[in-house]
Amino acid sequence: MKILSVIVPCFNEEQALPFFYEEIKKISVKMKDVSFEYLFIDDGSNDNTLSLIKKYSEMDERIKYISFSRNFGKEAAIYAGLKRCKGDFVVIMDADLQDPPSLLPEMYEAIVHEGYDSVATRRVNRKGEPLIRSFFAKLFYKIMNHISDSKIVDGARDYRMMTRQMVDAILSMCEYNRFSKGVFGWIGFRTKWIAYENVERVAGNTKWSFWELFKYSIEGMTAFSVKPLQIASIFGVLFSLIALLMIIVIVVRTLIFGDPTSGWPSLVCIIMLIGGIQLLCIGILGQYLSKTYLETKKRPIYIERESNVK
Ligand code: UDP
Ligand code: MG
Helix, strand or coil, rough: CCCEEEEECCCCCCCCCCHHHHHHHHHHHCCCCCEEEEEEECCCCCCCHHHHHHHHHCCCCEEEEEEEEECCCCCHHHHHHHHHHHEEEEECCCCCCCCCCCHHHHHHHHHHHHHHCEEEEEECCCCCCCHHHHHHHHHHHHHHHHCCCCCCCCEEEEEEEEEEEHHHHHHHHCCCCCCHHHHCCCCCCCEEEEEEECCCCCCCCCCCCCCHHHHHHHHHHHCCCHHHHHHHHHHHHHHHHHHHHHHHHEEEEEEEHHCCCCCCCHHHHHHHHHHHHHHHHHHHHHHHHHHHHHHHHHCCCEEEEEECCC
């Protein structure tokens, strides 16, 4: 029988996990033609998440876990899961039931019978999410799709079922700065999209602050586009042209009207503007440099503290 691995990144999910486990168990009973393997990744939780997972794994031998030495982030947890799972098919799911397990049979069907390599999900709305967060999320997808080669669907979740072939392709990308949504798009393969209404988390709180999401979006942009690096060149050309025009205007004006010494405020404004843009460009350069710096160190993406995966 084929194996379906369910990868669940967990960071302080002691409140949501019991609900999740109940739900997924119900679905696994319904899906009779595939056997389940659960792989819980404890991403350095500081509540009872790990002991809860261990308790489950004693009751149910299909349950495997990996516990990190500290919090490495959801991307690292996903990578660890993909690397250590054994399934012929693999699905990544959040622990908070925001990725409805009821979609699993439909996803499995699409891969096995309709010949897709992966089935991805997207939310059609962002009901229950702060407005400002939705606004910036939309803005991010707009900019990202404009500047990057790998297209990202607005509202795309990490909830996705894949074939082993696709998982191996993802694992072959061993970069340190991981941005899964970009990776999925970049590797290609045939993907079916399923849309669903946003579901609010069953229990516990979101782990993403606004600042963290902001950092994550910068990560995504630098990881999958080098367009920002061209900004400096564009501004350079633009300002040179403007300067050229201004020189001509001033020379002609001086020849005709003489030279009244004024224009101090405008000079200051121009210096400030150009100075600001120069700093912005250096900042962008710095972003890419820092990413390159971390990549060259070749640090491990995560460190395991304990696990029952053989
Ligand atoms: N998560 C994780 N490590 C982190 C942050 C989150 O493994 O550093 C997990 C978390 O336990 C959950 C999933 O990633 O299963 C999604 O997190 P969350 O629900 O907080 O994000 P949101 O759904 O609000 O985007
Ligand atoms: Mg969530």
